[in-house]
Amino acid sequence: MNDVIIIGGSFAGLAAALQLGRARRKVTVLDTGLPRNRFASHSHGLLGHDHKPPLDILAQARHQLARYPTVSLVSARADSVSGGLDDFTVLTDNGESLGARRVILSYGVADQMPDVPGFAESWGTSIVPCPYCDGFEVAGQHWGVLWTGPQSYQSAKLFQHWTDKLTVFADGHDIPSDIQADLANRSISVVAGRIVEIAHQKGHISTVNLESGRNIAVDVLFAQPRSKPSASLHESMGLATVDTPTGIVLKVDERRQTSVPGIYAAGDLATPFLPSVTQASSQGAMAGIFAQQSLLD
Incomplete structure (x- = not known):
C-alpha cells in the first residue's frame, strides 16, 4: 500500500514527490511523459533554473528523486481511481492495480489549438x-x-x-x-x-x-487558447470544478484538497489564473506536505 499515489509527473507532481520522499512516505508517481510546456525551448522565471529547457529541468528532478528509496517513478497512465480515504485503488493502462491512502492529481491540462493553419x-x-x-x-x-x-x-x-x-x-x-x-x-x-x-x-x-x-x-x-484537463479522472470521481475564461480547473481548498477527502490537486489542473512552472512547483510541494500531514490523523 502506498501512502500517496501521484498522477502526473511534471513540475507539480515531482515537487509533491520530493516533499513526500523526504518525509519517508511510500510514493508512486505515474506519468505519461507529455508535460504541457514540452513545446517550449526554454522555461523562465523558476528560481535556479531560469532559461533552461523544461525537459532538462524535469530530467534533473527525476535524477534527484532517485536518492529517495520510498519514491517510485513509473511510466504509465492512470485509467481509473476508485475507493475512498485510506483505501484508494488506481488502475494503470498496463493492468496494474495500486493501492494508496491518498491521491494527488497533477496531470495538468492540454491546450486546444484553434483550427488556424500555422x-x-x-x-x-x-x-x-x-x-x-x-x-x-x-x-x-x-x-x-x-x-x-x-x-x-x-x-x-x-x-x-x-x-x-x-x-x-x-x-x-x-x-x-x-x-x-x-x-x-x-x-x-x-x-x-x-x-x-x-x-x-x-x-x-x-x-x-x-x-x-x-x-x-x-x-x-x-494568445490564451482554451484548455481542458489532460485526463478525465476527475469526472469519474465527481470532483468539483471551477469554470474559467480559458477552461475548467479543479476546485481545491486552502490545503490543496479537492471536494473528495483524501484527493489533492496541484499545478495547471487546479490553477485558474496565470499558470506557471513556479506556481506548479509551489502548489505541488504544498499538496505533498498537506497530504503527508493528513496521514497523521
Whole structure:
C-alpha cells in the first residue's frame, strides 16, 4: 500500500514527490511523459533554473528523486481511481492495480489549438500565453494580442510594461467601443476581421493573415487558447470544478484538497489564473506536505 499515489509527473507532481520522499512516505508517481510546456525551448522565471529547457529541468528532478528509496517513478497512465480515504485503488493502462491512502492529481491540462493553419506549429515558439514566462526575451518587439474576451483587454494594458508596439487582433469578436477608444488612447492598434493563417518559418511568425486579405507583421503573438484537463479522472470521481475564461480547473481548498477527502490537486489542473512552472512547483510541494500531514490523523 502506498501512502500517496501521484498522477502526473511534471513540475507539480515531482515537487509533491520530493516533499513526500523526504518525509519517508511510500510514493508512486505515474506519468505519461507529455508535460504541457514540452513545446517550449526554454522555461523562465523558476528560481535556479531560469532559461533552461523544461525537459532538462524535469530530467534533473527525476535524477534527484532517485536518492529517495520510498519514491517510485513509473511510466504509465492512470485509467481509473476508485475507493475512498485510506483505501484508494488506481488502475494503470498496463493492468496494474495500486493501492494508496491518498491521491494527488497533477496531470495538468492540454491546450486546444484553434483550427488556424500555422497556429499549432508556432505554439511555444512565437505564439505564447504568458508575459511573465516569455516577455523579457521579446521586450520592445512588435507584439500581437489575440482577443478572446475581457481578459484580453487587461492583458493588452499589462503588456505595455514590456513593449510599446502592440496590435490587438479582434478575430471576429465585437470589442466594445469604449474599450477600443481606450486602447487607441494607449496607442494600441485594433485590427478587425478573422485570422485565417499564421504565416511562419519553422514556428517563427512572419505575418498574421486575415480573411480580408490583410497580412499584419508581428514578432510574437500572445494568445490564451482554451484548455481542458489532460485526463478525465476527475469526472469519474465527481470532483468539483471551477469554470474559467480559458477552461475548467479543479476546485481545491486552502490545503490543496479537492471536494473528495483524501484527493489533492496541484499545478495547471487546479490553477485558474496565470499558470506557471513556479506556481506548479509551489502548489505541488504544498499538496505533498498537506497530504503527508493528513496521514497523521
